[in-house]
Amino acid sequence: MNGVCSGAGGAPPDLYSWEEVTTPFIEACKDLKLGELLHDEVFGLLEAMSAIEMMDPKMDSGMSTNTNPLTFKDAVDSGHLPLANVKPEDAIGIMDESLSSLVAWLEGHSLVQTVFTNLYTHNPEKIEDSTVQSFTFCLLKLIGVIRNIISRAGVYEEEDHQPPVYGFRLLGGEINNLFQLLKDAEEENLKKSRAAKGKDGQQTDESVAFQAVAARLKFVRVFYLGLSSIEKGEMTEGFKYLTACKEHLPPVINSIDRGTSAKPGQHMLGFEPLANQRLLPPTFPRYTKIKDRSSAFSYYKTLVESILSVSCVNQLSGFHSVLNFFQDFSSSCPCLLSRSILQILYAPLGLNPAAYPSSPSLSASRSSPAFQEILKESCRTFNAPPALLPAPARPPGQPPSPIHTIQVKQCLDAFFHQCSRPFGLLLQSCGHNRARQREKIQIILEEIFTVQEEADKIDNMLNTLSLKAEGGSRESHELYLSTWLMYHVLRLMIRYVLSGFELELYAVHEYTYVFFYLYDLLYPWLISYLHRAETSISEHNAAMELKKKDKSKKKTKNGAKKNFRTRPYSIELAIYQAHLLFCDGMFKFLVAAKKEGKIQTPNPQFDNECVRYEHRFGAFVGLLTPPLAPYTQYKDVVNLTEGMNEKELYLRASNEFGKARQILESVYQNTEGETEQRREVRNLIILTKTNLVVSSLLSKDSVNRTLSFEFTLHPSFPLLKLS
Numbered sequence: 001m002n003g004v005c006s007g008a009g010g011a012p013p014d015l016y017s018w019e020e021v022t023t024p025f026i027e028a029c030k031d032l033k034l035g036e037l038l039h040d041e042v043f044g045l046l047e048a049m050s051a052i053e054m055m056d057p058k059m060d061s062g063m064s065t066n067t068n069p070l071t072f073k074d075a076v077d078s079g080h081l082p083l084a085n086v087k088p089e090d091a092i093g094i095m096d097e098s099l100s101s102l103v104a105w106l107e108g109h110s111l112v113q114t115v116f117t118n119l120y121t122h123n124p125e126k127i128e129d130s131t132v133q134s135f136t137f138c139l140l141k142l143i144g145v146i147r148n149i150i151s152r153a154g155v156y157e158e159e160d161h162q163p164p165v166y167g168f169r170l171l172g173g174e175i176n177n178l179f180q181l182l183k184d185a186e187e188e189n190l191k192k193s194r195a196a197k198g199k200d201g202q203q204t205d206e207s208v209a210f211q212a213v214a215a216r217l218k219f220v221r222v223f224y225l226g227l228s229s230i231e232k233g234e235m236t237e238g239f240k241y242l243t244a245c246k247e248h249l250p251p252v253i254n255s256i257d258r259g260t261s262a263k264p265g266q267h268m269l270g271f272e273p274l275a276n277q278r279l280l281p282p283t284f285p286r287y288t289k290i291k292d293r294s295s296a297f298s299y300y301k302t303l304v305e306s307i308l309s310v311s312c313v314n315q316l317s318g319f320h321s322v323l324n325f326f327q328d329f330s331s332s333c334p335c336l337l338s339r340s341i342l343q344i345l346y347a348p349l350g351l352n353p354a355a356y357p358s359s360p361s362l363s364a365s366r367s368s369p370a371f372q373e374i375l376k377e378s379c380r381t382f383n384a385p386p387a388l389l390p391a392p393a394r395p396p397g398q399p400p401s402p403i404h405t406i407q408v409k410q411c412l413d414a415f416f417h418q419c420s421r422p423f424g425l426l427l428q429s430c431g432h433n434r435a436r437q438r439e440k441i442q443i444i445l446e447e448i449f450t451v452q453e454e455a456d457k458i459d460n461m462l463n464t465l466s467l468k469a470e471g472g473s474r475e476s477h478e479l480y481l482s483t484w485l486m487y488h489v490l491r492l493m494i495r496y497v498l499s500g501f502e503l504e505l506y507a508v509h510e511y512t513y514v515f516f517y518l519y520d521l522l523y524p525w526l527i528s529y530l531h532r533a534e535t536s537i538s539e540h541n542a543a544m545e546l547k548k549k550d551k552s553k554k555k556t557k558n559g560a561k562k563n564f565r566t567r568p569y570s571i572e573l574a575i576y577q578a579h580l581l582f583c584d585g586m587f588k589f590l591v592a593a594k595k596e597g598k599i600q601t602p603n604p605q606f607d608n609e610c611v612r613y614e615h616r617f618g619a620f621v622g623l624l625t626p627p628l629a630p631y632t633q634y635k636d637v638v639n640l641t642e643g644m645n646e647k648e649l650y651l652r653a654s655n656e657f658g659k660a661r662q663i664l665e666s667v668y669q670n671t672e673g674e675t676e677q678r679r680e681v682r683n684l685i686i687l688t689k690t691n692l693v694v695s696s697l698l699s700k701d702s703v704n705r706t707l708s709f710e711f712t713l714h715p716s717f718p719l720l721k722l723s
Helices: 022-029 044-049 072-078 088-106 130-152 178-194 207-231 233-253 293-309 321-331 336-345 362-367 371-383 406-429 434-467 479-504 508-546 552-564 569-593 610-617 629-641 644-667 676-700
Strands: 004-007 017-020 707-710 719-722
Touching: 004 088, 017 336, 017 406, 017 569, 022 644, 044 676, 072 130, 088 406, 130 178, 130 207, 130 336, 178 207, 207 233, 233 293, 293 336, 321 406, 336 371, 371 479, 406 434, 406 479, 434 479, 479 508, 479 552, 508 569, 508 610, 552 610, 569 629, 569 676, 610 629, 644 676, 676 719
Parallel strands: none
Antiparallel strands: 004 017, 707 719
16 A cells, blocks of 8 residues: 555654555565575574564464453452362362473473463462462462572573563562461361261262372472572571472372363463463563473472482582582483572582672581682692692701792692682583583683693793702602693593584584594593593502501502502593594494495585584684694594595494493493493493494495484494494
8 A cells, every 4th residue: 555654753744655565575576486585684594583473373472362361350250260268179280280380480481471370379368268378379489489599500591491570479578477377278178188088987089189288288388498498508408308398299199180170172270371471581482381280290209309319419529529420410401490409509619709699598508618729639639749738848957848838839829719710610511401511611611721821830830840949859740730620621622522412413424523533632632641640649649658657567568569559540541441442433434434325425515524623623722732633634534544445444443342342341340339420331331332233244244234323322422223
């Protein structure tokens, strides 16, 4: 339509001139082929992904078949929201549906699209039924506690958690007698249950329903007490309540079917899914799906077990044990709340002062040594640097040790203080979801760059003092701090590369240079540094053993020899050696498979492998050590390997898998218990055996065999399958 808009707010009438463009637009679209898109400078991919498709009910909140959602008053007037004398079956249904909505919020959806679809939460003071009112009060306060815990830990992204409440009240300090209200409602339902029993004392459906209501009230009461105690820093009390909470879950789960559900074509009693349809979070549109009740309570069971499993973190000795615990816990993909509680629970974490506001309740629970002292002790126990050990006793008249002066101590304190930030971020990164952890590792590696330079300077200084300064031991003091730092850097680099498999970032044709980088650079460097640390700590232990005053000189000598034979990192070294052999075998196998055309590769006309290679390992550019392996180095190795026959490559790959299996079987036999490490070793044994058989078969006959890769036994190492 041609016409003129009169304008708004006194604008000139000829300010806007509207013209119908539908017909010319459709005609212009006919020139586009199937799949083609028209790109404009002001409307690129980001704008296209952020745009809302109008008139689509899933994306456009203004589109709905129900244009008049029920308000609190309308629901009360229509009987959809009973405020008094709620039947026990209805109370069970309301509570179960509310707890299911809470799970949806914990999984990252908006509060207003989940919990606040329960109309009881809009005006809880107007509820007359004591059971529903006390439960609603507890639900709102529980949300407040969870929000505080998650915000304090600060390890969430927008896809994990939506904290805005959009003006709804969470009753922070308004209900001071909540515990008593829940207790009274629980006892009232137990009395009704006893009164509803048959004449002979047998249970009736009504009495069982009242018991189920009481069980839910007890569960939410203990769950709230547990989390609120953790929020206040009363960890022992909190874990005691959560242990009891786990025991109260079975009667709740067993009575799920006793609650009422939404009838076909209707909403659940007391709920209006479209009540807040205009209050959408400022994120990409997501379809909100509430879990069914059985799945929701299974979620609560897993949540409580995850929280209880982190209670031992402050009892672990040494930073290495703590870091392994954080990483193992993260690998089980726990929910955000349990990840946040772990971050708060580990007392020495001082990652962000704004994230841990000082309060009497929290400071009382954080009585552990400073984080930098823990890192210093970690380095001392890892490879025993002489500068971190007590100064040797000197006869009178001899100069003191030059590496134990006040100046050296201050220098070392400054170094470990500098290490506190990247290592604190390393622990904090384990609290993020698995996808975000990869991004955080890249940030941590950038932080470590300056620490690497400082470690090299201090090592060189201590080495010079030890060899040339007056009173020096004339023994080398070289690379102790760098060895400790590089051990963690290389583990972090390997974790970064392997996470690409878990997150499915790599195409199959990219596996070749990924496994090349692991076997040719990262694992050899890690094994080398760990060997060096083992040598240092073994020599230190042997020297300490020799200094002990024993009555029998023979016993002292034998004890020293025994200590020399001790290898504290033998298990870890063996596992890394097996990983190296596995990656070597995979590299040879993939080169052979590519030569035979069993792996689909991109068309060279539209592909640049060098760009992809540099992109995959671009996070390592800023590190001094190890140096980035250039693409030309990879191509030289590939060209050399491709010179061999395919069958010979398959055979060599099977040999590498066989060597890895032998090492892993030895590790499995020399370890005890059902630890996470032992389970991983057992899975790797099965994996290497299978890959050995596949490689052997292809070395004999590879015609008409289709190859596939599965990650069922290990998240990062593929299982080879033939069909």
